[in-house]
Amino acid sequence: MTMKLIRKKAPNGTVRHLTSNQEDAIKNFYGLKKIQSSQERELAKSILREMRKDELWLQCCCVTDDNPALSSANLRKGTLYLSSFGNSHDLKCPMYRIFKGDDDTTQAGTQKKSGSKKIDYTNFLPIDESGATLTNQVKKVSLSKDRTRRKSRPRIARLLLTLISDARINALNPINPLPKKKSMEWIDILRKSAEKKYFVQNRPLSDIVLFNPLMNKKQQDSLMQNLESSDSIWPEGKARIFYQIFMSSSVTRESVKFSWGPGKEKTFNPVRGVSINGESQDGIRPPYWVILSFIRSTDNSIICSEGYAHALYKFTCPIPVDSKLERDTLKRIEEVAIKLNEIKSHLSLVKPLFDIEVEVDGVKGFVLPDFIVQATMVSGRKHIVVVETMGYLSDEYCERKTKQHKGMNMLGTLVKDPPNWPIKLKEDFLEHLYGIITRL
Helix, strand or coil, X not given: CCCEEEECCCCCCEEEECCHHHHHHHHHHHHHCCCCCHHHHHHHHHHHHHHHHHCEEEECCCCCCCCCEEXXXXXXXXXXXXXXXXXXXXXXXXXXXXXXXXCCECCCCCECCCCCCXXXXXXXXXXXXXXXXXXXXXXXXXXXXXXXCCCCCXXXXXXXXXXXXXCXXXXXXXXXXXXXXXXXXXXXXXXXXXXXXXXXXXXXXXXXXXXXXXXXXXXXXXXXXXXXXXXXXXXXXXXXXXXXXXXXXXXXXXXXXXXXXXXXXXXXXXXXXXXXXCECCCCCCCCEEEEEEEEECCCCCEEEEXXXXXXXXXXXXXXXXXXXXXHHHHHHHHHHHHHHHCCCCEEEEXXXXXXXXXXXXXXXEEEXXXXXXXXXXXXXXXXXXXXXXXXXXXXXXXHHHHHHHHHHCCCCEEEEECCECCCECCCCHHHHHHHHHHXX
């Protein structure tokens, strides 16, 4: 077998195999760093130019399983270079390299620091800025050079997701049959969970995290006056603020609508806008979990300060999801669960909302898989399967995702949807996952 070029946007089709001279040139120039001649140097460079121009990946022949070692032609500061991703090259391959971690990434590709941690209910409120002083000094901000790092979630998002996680709304046991509770039943589960948590001594979280978006201005002002009262128990140095949580099928970057019947709706327009998980546009994948914050403005009125929305699977089963593709994956996992029920086995599932610490080659780091599935077989044996929804084919996305897969394998058997992404995109995930589970 020889190295071959495959097309990024249609990777099932091989563009062409390299000639022996071209393969030798690539391995000598980029692998062994040993140049035989100027002609060989130009031959190797011509391959990279072709990859860049025609949007191709280079697939090495050193690994013969369904997860080959891939490389892309990247451009940085006017210089073309070969960047490996996917499976590691074979140890004997001239292209083999030990991954060099950057400031935020370990050598195994996991994150050194968690970008998504659960909220500490006793220390999550924003600082009270009413007494802040002014300065004319300008502080320099250094930007990260890590192109693959996930963005950290805002405080308001972590509050919502921590509540969902603590209430176990991100888990299904068993997956089949799916729960069919009404929206308000799920909201009530969150409310009861908030009543058992405390943000300061003797004050339950439910005092400031509310589930009644229909509060009028008078009720909002009354609540804020209670929070601002000198007799009110409150964390020192923290702003007076309260939140509302609900589900919505209409979210944009500027507004959120709460509906409770035909023609009955209330619109919120947060001053600082609405951040939508994983979306740069208006909400294009409803329905959503929504959390809004409310503060007292400079004109003494109560305003909606900011909002955060996170897509959910469906109103009757509101597990948070990060994309429409994740919804599709979850649907197929449900279908696998139905098939396993026929052989007296069942699946349970958790959608991780926060980074999980793993250890790879003696180095600790963090990963955040899409789903963790536990299969309980009729024999009583249990298996853990980590499911990753693979959504895109950009070099940056492939680089970030594949670097983390080694760490995810520490949690269980890794299965991708599509199974052999990014090489085969049309293989049936349902049959593949069913086969993996029944063979384990």
